[in-house]
Structure formats: C-alpha cells, structure tokens
Amino acid sequence: MTAKNSVHHSIPRAARPPGGFFIHLFGIFRPGKGPRCFFLRGFLCLWALLLPVLAGGQPVIPFSQEVRVAGVWDLFPYSYQEEGRITGFFPELLRSAGAVLGFTPEFPSMTWSEGLERAMEGSIDIMVSLTKTQERQAFLDYSAVPLATSWGVVLIPLESSVTDVLALDARPVGIVRGDQNGKNLMALTESFGVSPVYREYSSHSALQAAIIQGQVDAGAFFSAFRFDGDALRRSPIIYNPVQTFYAVPRGSNQRLLSELDALFTRWIEHTDSPYYQLQERYLTNQGRRPGTFPGWLRTLVILLGLGFLVVLGLNILLRRLIQRKTRELQQTNELLMAIFNHAPMPIIMMTRGGEFRYVNQRFSQVLGYSIEEIPDAETWWQIMYPREDQRRRIRQIYEHRVEQALNSGQTSIEPTEGQLVARDGRAYTFQFLMTFTQDLNVVMFQDLTELRANQQYLEDFNAQLEYLVEERTRELEQSRQALFLAEKNAGLGRMVAGFSHEVNTPIGVSLTAASFLMEETQGFSDQAGAGQVSRKQFQTYLDRALESSKIILQNLERAAGLINGFKQVSADQMHLSIRSIDLKDYLQQIMLSLQPRFRHTRHTWKIESPSIQMITYPGALAQILTNLVTNSLTYAFPDPESIGFIRITAVREDSRVFVRYEDNGVGIPIEDWEKVFEPFFTTGRGRGGTGLGLSIVHSLVTERLRGSIGLRRSELGGVCFMLDLPMELSEDTVDSDTGSAQG
Structure with a gap:
C-alpha cells in the first residue's frame, strides 16, 4: 500500500476529538468556557443590536471589493455546482451577506486540500463550511457563530454486511483528505480497538465513486450528503455531530470576520431573515433557529442515550473479554517462545532491516554466539564470512533471492545449502530455510553436516570401488x-x-x-x-x-x-x-x-x-x-x-x-x-x-x-x-x- 492512497493514523492526537462518540454528542449543548468566549459573545450581541441603528440596515463601512472564497464544491446541500455556478447554503448565505456588507464573493475552482493550503499561505480571504479543530486553529480564525450542524455517517454498498463499527476491522475504508468526519471516524474506531485500512481521496465525489467501484468497503461522509441511492446506502453507524463555521487566514480579514459575525447574529435572532430562508431552501422543509431540534432528533438523542447505556455495558463485557483473550495470547506467546527456544534446529528472527530480534538456544549451542555478539545481519556477514570475496559473493546471491521472492509476492525462498564455521572452529553444513512474515524474517538452519559427511564417505568409497573395478577390468574394457x-x-x-x-x-x-x-x-x-x-x-x-x-x-x-x-x-x-x-x-x-x-x-x-x-x-x-x-x-x-x-x-x-x-x-x-x-x-x-x-x-x-x-x-x-x-x-x-x- 502506498502513501498516496493510505492513511496510517497520521493525524496528531491533539487534533482528534478528546472523547468518544457520546462525549461529542452531549458536548454540543455545553456553552463555551472562559472569559474570552463570554466577552466575545457579549460584544457580538451588542454589535448586532447597534449595527441597524447606526447604519439603518446598511454596513457602516462598505467593502466594495471581491472576496476570494475557498471551500468544497461537492458538499450538497452545503456547497455544490449547478450548471457551472457555485450554489448551496453557504455560498448563497455569503452572497446575501455580501449584498448587505458591500462585497462580491468569488468562488475560484480548487480542491479542499488546495483550499487549506491556500488558507495557510494567506492567498484566499475566507473559507466556508469548515469544522473547528485545534490543528486548523493554528492557521485559521473561525467565526464565533456556528451556522450548521451535521452528523458523521458511513456509506456502504447496498449488498454490504457492515452493521457496526466492529465490522470495519481490517477493511479498506475511505475518507476525504482533511475532512473532520473522516478524522472523527478514525478516533471512533480507535476507541473501539478497531483497525480499518484507511485510504484518502481528494473529494466526497471521488470517495463515492471509489465505494461504487469496490476500491473500499465503506466511506465517511456528513449526514446531508446527497449520495447515489441506486448503489449506496447508509450504514447503522452514525457518530460525532460537528458544527461548521466560516474562517479566515489567521491574523487577516478580521474586519470581514467580525462584520459577518455581527450580521449572522442579527439574522439568527429573526426567523424571517435570509439565514432561515436559505435553511428552509437548502437544509430543511421549514425554518428554525439553531439550537432547536426537531422531534425525530430528540427521539434519536433519547435512543442514543439508551444505546449509550447498552454500549457501556457491552464495553465492560468487551473489556473483560479482551483481558481474557490478552491472557490467552500471553500464554500462547509463552508457549510459542518455549517451542522456539527448544527447537532442535538453530533459528533466527530478524527485522526486514536486518536487526536480530531473537535467536534460540540451539543457535547459541551449535554456533557458540549470542545475540549480543551478533546483533544484526551486518555483524553476521562479518563474523561468518571473514573473507571479503566470499562474503560479497554469497551476500549478493542471498539478497538477490530475497528481492526476487518479495517482488513476486512469495512468503519464502527456495532452501539453499551452505557452510558456516562455529566459534570453536568446527564447520557445519546447513540448509537455510527463510520465510517472511509481516514484520519479521525467520531463518532456520537444518544441520546436514552428518548427512553430507556420510554422503561424502559413500562417494569416496564408491569412487575407490570404481577405481578398483577399473584397475581390475582395464584390459577387459578394450573389447x-x-x-x-x-x-x-x-x-x-x-x-x-x-x-x-x-x-x-x-x-x-x-x-x-x-x-x-x-x-x-x-x-x-x-x-x-x-x-x-x-x-x-x-x-x-x-x-x-x-x-x-x-x-x-x-x-x-x-x-x-x-x-x-x-x-x-x-x-x-x-x-x-x-x-x-x-x-x-x-x-x-x-x-x-x-x-x-x-x-x-x-x-x-x-x-x-x-x-x-x-x-x-x-x-x-x-x-x-x-x-x-x-x-x-x-x-x-x-x-x-x-x-x-x-x-x-x-x-x-x-x-x-x-x-x-x-x-x-x-x-x-x-x-x-x-x-x-x-x-x-x-x-x-x-x-x-x-x-x-x-x-x-x-x-x-x-x-x-x-x-x-x-x-x-x-x-x-x-x-x-x-x-x-x-x-x-x-x-x-x-x-x-x-x-x-x-x-
């Protein structure tokens, strides 16, 4: 698997959600903490009340400029392209705000990851439909007012057997590069001890196509995403709700951000404002204020609360099961190590890089060296083959065979035969057997010394007999x-x-x-x-x-x-x-x-x-x-x-x-x-x-x-x-x- 299409949990721990699913679920009802959040909200409310009085419904100081906007243009219904035009809840809300504040939003074509890179460079003015993370706060300033809330969902093919988070273990799962829903899914699976094989894609559309084509078994999306119902369906996995904001490059466009916060605060207070009109048009069937939940969502919260209790009980049982399995694995590991140490042939376990991890007792008994004396393959070659020409020749043959086996997907190489000299000077003839595991190479040495000595004796004896026969029959062989x-x-x-x-x-x-x-x-x-x-x-x-x-x-x-x-x-x-x-x-x-x-x-x-x-x-x-x-x-x-x-x-x-x-x-x-x-x-x-x-x-x-x-x-x-x-x-x-x- 290449770095291009795989993820190895490279997101910093600080950027991941600090708790599991239910901590984030109930965390959306908690107010912001600290005096800074308190004063900021008070200032925004005061500004929202004074702005209409001072400006008579118009901006105090119009911008009269174009504002470059970055975002994802396939997040229906938040932002998407329709007949070549960028539309959706966030672009239209920004256009309505521009009509009031006196600026014209410009929506250049770019991918989500390109938008983040340009935000870090400061070459765009504002980003839309953005979730707040500690990682992004290092280079972005967010609006104080959240404008939408969505849930993380996992989409799967119609015939998929995925029914819960545990079913994702060892399966290929797709996420969008930089998307918070993907990061939240990674944190959720990690909390359950599940290890999917994550693969990154540039957009939600590309991820949807990858699921349909069978490149991955599932993908992380937001709940409002419009997916192909003829090929995909939602799985029962619903997780961390996230709030979306506007954001500007850190330290720049602060006036634009504060003007938008003031305007959106005022609009949120009035149900006939463009905010609710656009919500009704793009997000719901009727306008409603943020913070209020429909009946189905309240029912869902109750069910999730009950589910939390069930999951908590299952978590306790699962922990006990894991502890028991861990003890069994430890016992199995001890048994395997005992078998390894008492095996009748010398055995080496080493990493792909050549570091010797384990040698068994038979290795030390036969060859007379400990793992401290031969810690890696380089030392092995130096000690076992002191002659440089011989060492170079045998090493080239060995490395060529290993490379051929790995390139062809084999798990072992053909047995080879060679001689080694022990510490006491005794020469041994071994047949080398090498197998490959995911992390280690296992080399076994089958001692053929006595067998080859007997064969050599028989060959010498036969040669002597043949010589004697030839001597006795030399004259007779002429006719x-x-x-x-x-x-x-x-x-x-x-x-x-x-x-x-x-x-x-x-x-x-x-x-x-x-x-x-x-x-x-x-x-x-x-x-x-x-x-x-x-x-x-x-x-x-x-x-x-x-x-x-x-x-x-x-x-x-x-x-x-x-x-x-x-x-x-x-x-x-x-x-x-x-x-x-x-x-x-x-x-x-x-x-x-x-x-x-x-x-x-x-x-x-x-x-x-x-x-x-x-x-x-x-x-x-x-x-x-x-x-x-x-x-x-x-x-x-x-x-x-x-x-x-x-x-x-x-x-x-x-x-x-x-x-x-x-x-x-x-x-x-x-x-x-x-x-x-x-x-x-x-x-x-x-x-x-x-x-x-x-x-x-x-x-x-x-x-x-x-x-x-x-x-x-x-x-x-x-x-x-x-x-x-x-x-x-x-x-x-x-x-x-x-x-x-x-x-």
Whole structure:
C-alpha cells in the first residue's frame, strides 16, 4: 500500500476529538468556557443590536471589493455546482451577506486540500463550511457563530454486511483528505480497538465513486450528503455531530470576520431573515433557529442515550473479554517462545532491516554466539564470512533471492545449502530455510553436516570401488567380449553374495546346536566320571543330544543343498557346458539364489512350468534369468513401497520350449523396444545402468542357445520377454568361435 492512497493514523492526537462518540454528542449543548468566549459573545450581541441603528440596515463601512472564497464544491446541500455556478447554503448565505456588507464573493475552482493550503499561505480571504479543530486553529480564525450542524455517517454498498463499527476491522475504508468526519471516524474506531485500512481521496465525489467501484468497503461522509441511492446506502453507524463555521487566514480579514459575525447574529435572532430562508431552501422543509431540534432528533438523542447505556455495558463485557483473550495470547506467546527456544534446529528472527530480534538456544549451542555478539545481519556477514570475496559473493546471491521472492509476492525462498564455521572452529553444513512474515524474517538452519559427511564417505568409497573395478577390468574394457564377461562376473558376484547370506543361517544354527551339544556332553561326561549320573539325567542328556543332532543334521542338509545348488549354477555360468536339466527345478534353483535381492522389498515371484527335460547350456540360462530379474528390480519398481510381482512361465511345443518372463512394473516405452537389445542403451544411466544387461541376454539367447527373444505386451502391465529355445543342443550345433567369443 502506498502513501498516496493510505492513511496510517497520521493525524496528531491533539487534533482528534478528546472523547468518544457520546462525549461529542452531549458536548454540543455545553456553552463555551472562559472569559474570552463570554466577552466575545457579549460584544457580538451588542454589535448586532447597534449595527441597524447606526447604519439603518446598511454596513457602516462598505467593502466594495471581491472576496476570494475557498471551500468544497461537492458538499450538497452545503456547497455544490449547478450548471457551472457555485450554489448551496453557504455560498448563497455569503452572497446575501455580501449584498448587505458591500462585497462580491468569488468562488475560484480548487480542491479542499488546495483550499487549506491556500488558507495557510494567506492567498484566499475566507473559507466556508469548515469544522473547528485545534490543528486548523493554528492557521485559521473561525467565526464565533456556528451556522450548521451535521452528523458523521458511513456509506456502504447496498449488498454490504457492515452493521457496526466492529465490522470495519481490517477493511479498506475511505475518507476525504482533511475532512473532520473522516478524522472523527478514525478516533471512533480507535476507541473501539478497531483497525480499518484507511485510504484518502481528494473529494466526497471521488470517495463515492471509489465505494461504487469496490476500491473500499465503506466511506465517511456528513449526514446531508446527497449520495447515489441506486448503489449506496447508509450504514447503522452514525457518530460525532460537528458544527461548521466560516474562517479566515489567521491574523487577516478580521474586519470581514467580525462584520459577518455581527450580521449572522442579527439574522439568527429573526426567523424571517435570509439565514432561515436559505435553511428552509437548502437544509430543511421549514425554518428554525439553531439550537432547536426537531422531534425525530430528540427521539434519536433519547435512543442514543439508551444505546449509550447498552454500549457501556457491552464495553465492560468487551473489556473483560479482551483481558481474557490478552491472557490467552500471553500464554500462547509463552508457549510459542518455549517451542522456539527448544527447537532442535538453530533459528533466527530478524527485522526486514536486518536487526536480530531473537535467536534460540540451539543457535547459541551449535554456533557458540549470542545475540549480543551478533546483533544484526551486518555483524553476521562479518563474523561468518571473514573473507571479503566470499562474503560479497554469497551476500549478493542471498539478497538477490530475497528481492526476487518479495517482488513476486512469495512468503519464502527456495532452501539453499551452505557452510558456516562455529566459534570453536568446527564447520557445519546447513540448509537455510527463510520465510517472511509481516514484520519479521525467520531463518532456520537444518544441520546436514552428518548427512553430507556420510554422503561424502559413500562417494569416496564408491569412487575407490570404481577405481578398483577399473584397475581390475582395464584390459577387459578394450573389447565388447570383455565387457560381457565383466557383466557376467558381476551377476555371479551377486549370486555369491546371496548364497553367502542364505547359507549363513543354517550353518550358524548348526554351529550353535553343536556348541550346545558339546557343552551338554562335557557336563554329562564330568557327572559320569564322578558316578553321579541318575536315570533322569541320563535320559535328559539323550533327549538333548538327539534334538541337537536333528537340528545339526537338518541345517547341514539345508546348507549342503544350497551349496550344491550354488556349485551347480555357478559352475554352469563359469564353464558354460552342455548338460541335461529339468527346466522347472533349474529355474527354481536360480530364483532361490537370487532370493536375497528380494529382501527388504515387497516383491514376490512365481514359476509356472511343468517338468521339462532340456539339453542346453544351463549357465547361459542362469545368466539370462539373472539379468532379467536384476533389470526388473532395478528399473521396473521405482517406488520403494510398490508391490512387485515377477512371473516365469515355460511351455513345450514339439521340439521347442517357450519361456515367458514378465512383471507388473512400469514397463518399457514402445518407442524403445527396437533399441533395448543394443549395447550400451539404457534408460537408467543415473541408477548405475551400463546398457549391457539386455545386450548380453540377446547374445546368449541367439548365439549360445540358438534361440530368439522378443518383447510383447504383458498381461501384468509391465515388461514381457518371450524366449523361443530349442529342446536339445549339441556341441556340433554351436559354432565354437561364436561360443568362445560370447563365453
């Protein structure tokens, strides 16, 4: 909000009404105080009585000059323009007075604020329709006789929900620059603890247009203002009545002011004077003396008196409610400060100007500085970034980001990462999070030091591993055949890791059972040597020995089965020799060797196949299945919480075996189907993919197993590979050169 269309209660307190609504209401009935007011009124009354006698109804000394008049020309019916002529109660009253006193009023075109400025400069002679305030009395002399009384009213759109002063809180409300009704409304809302957003306008017409256009929700006017009834209506808010006077620049035109006071005093005493004629014409339906009130106004005063009692009671209740809410806010503030101080991350609260208001305990604990040592952002930059070039660079980036966020209306900036050095010399890696409130900027420091250290360790470790792998495979990387061998060795390595994990459990159980059996046997031997073995102890020992032996035997048999399966699968992969296998059993052995890859996931697998005897290269088949499973686990299920499913189906048709491998993963885009078997093509380069897995599969199927492989649409929704393999292979059917190259 700019200063051009907003008000921040800039009116001096001395210029505001000293009391609330009802003090001003009953204050209009009090006479002026002090001897000066008394003598001034006596002088004016005496002058009013003597003037007709001395002058015979004419001025004693005619002015015979033009009088420059300033005022607001859209205050119907007080003053307004009609067909290019300034008219209304005050201009016509001044014209009537000029006819008696011998001057001609001139009404130059100017705004209300311009009129006040010219009054301060002394470049006008008189102002009309002016309320009396202490602020204006500094540069104006007022007439002693008030000429009209009006009430402050609040105009609102027809569909507005504003019903009382409290409803104006936080709403945009318009006032006319320099208008007393607007100042009185500001004082009224302040007395109720209400904070509208005030916007100034140059005239009442401009304010009315602003309400109709929706720029503000309400506006302060005087009760006689003629408003557009098709778009606006009066709200129930009626407040401080104000009296309007004539005024001249302070210290000038005193004769004109005194002559007018004398004339108006005389006219007020006679109901047939121009004063009452103009009142009847412009202000009322019948002439009446100032100080007398119509019946409706007396009724209104009575109702307002009763309303005052109601408001007084409500004010007491409201004060108690405010006190209770204040206590609740204090408790909430204390709770928030406790949360702030005990937050697990360092936090700074600072003003937009860079002054540090609060730092929590974690800030001082981690960085070792108190708010007294770092009172503002400038000190922060000096301490945290002692190198000038580094400080300038980081500060420019920070200030640029803050400026961008504020200009775009954002309430925070993107998290940034950086390092800070604490007082003890320890370097911390933080992620800086900044949010903006109305008055404060909140900066939070998320400590990433340990995380980044672990990441760096892993990166170094991976780099070392990559270096070792490169060292071991440098010579093999010269040819495509060597890369295939490295991929096959990697698959075998994964199988070894899985086998080690699987075989560790039965061997560990066997070792535990053997140790227990040895302890029991040793104890039994000691008791037998001492001749202390009872029948019960003997039977207990036999039961325990038998149970331990069963456990040892079962787990060793399980380990032996795993070892034999692993030996067979690994030997097949290493030597790639032709032999006869049961396809279903062999597929089961391969998937069991890969079972550790499924740990810590929610994925499952299933083999659907009858017993099929094949003469083939089992090692090549194991390598193919290993690569396909690895491919699915790596790329098909990117969501760690997904439930994956792999299905392997085998059927025999004449002398061919068709193996269908499919999963329910994300699948492969159709446009990539023709490229998936090309060497080094991969969609998962960032996840460790080399692009050789499916290329090796294709080579093993087509060259080693003399079959074919292709992609199909899967019923499960993911990828589907269809393998067409011969039932029997012989050494003669496989070219030795091709086999050695691919092996």
